[in-house]
């Protein structure tokens with residue numbers, strides 16, 4: 430199972446991280462990420478992902494210049510950015526997050542497999558405004574503790590679920606403000622937008638919902654909009670495009 434493999438690799442990273450000293454003046458400001466999604470001019474608001482490679486597709490973007498891509502996303506009108514920082518499986522890096530923080534003003538999601546408080550502190554230092562917590566990665570009690578730690582560090586949290594069972598166990602434990610429905614099965618890599626539509630009726634009132642993964646066309650975006658989803662997270666579709674601005678426009682159904 431790929432997720433288990435990734436989590437085992439993260440355990441080793443965290444062990445090393447715990448041996449290093451972490452010091453920073455930077456403070457994250459609660460609500461920055463969520464408010465940018467709520468106030469975005471388009472619906473669903475776009476979280477555009479800076480993603481070089483993935484375990485399912487290998488290299489997605491050969492000419493990978495993270496800061497250039499981030500600036501293009503900003504110019505194209507993205508509400509927020511997601512930056513993959515996992516090295517072994519996605520060829521991401523915390524340094525990409527750090528450089529993007531210095532060169533854009535958009536709120537940033539650190540996209541990684543967070544399993545420890547120390548990674549949360551590290552996320553603040555490198556410039557994140559939000560982190561991802563994956564329900565499939567740990568019991569809901571542990572997820573709540575990390576959620577609380579992130580919130581008290583000024584970070585917003587995108588809590589990701591893929592099934593009704595995960596959603597129920599999370600919401601029985603605590604009340605996230607931002608829930609991501611991942612359309613991708615993290616073990617088979619199969620993506621299906623139907624995951625979003627099937628989980629939506631079970632979402633608690635007032636939660637901002639993000640549909641994640643496998644969003645490829647303006648038809649997908651119209652269906653998400655009609656269903657009331659607040660935001661969408663798009664990686665591969667935009668990263669494969671030679672012209673990010675026109676790729677964003679065409680997702681929203683605007684002709685070039």
Ligand SMILES: O=C(O)c1ccccc1NCC(=O)[C@H](O)[C@H](O)COP(=O)(O)O
Pocket residue numbers: 431478480483484485486613615618620641642643644662663664665666
């Ligand atoms: O992208 C993958 O293949 C993947 C495999 C296993 C775990 C996570 C994976 N992706 C992380 C993500 O959450 C996506 O990068 C993100 O939702 C964007 O998806 P897409 O638009 O399909 O690139």
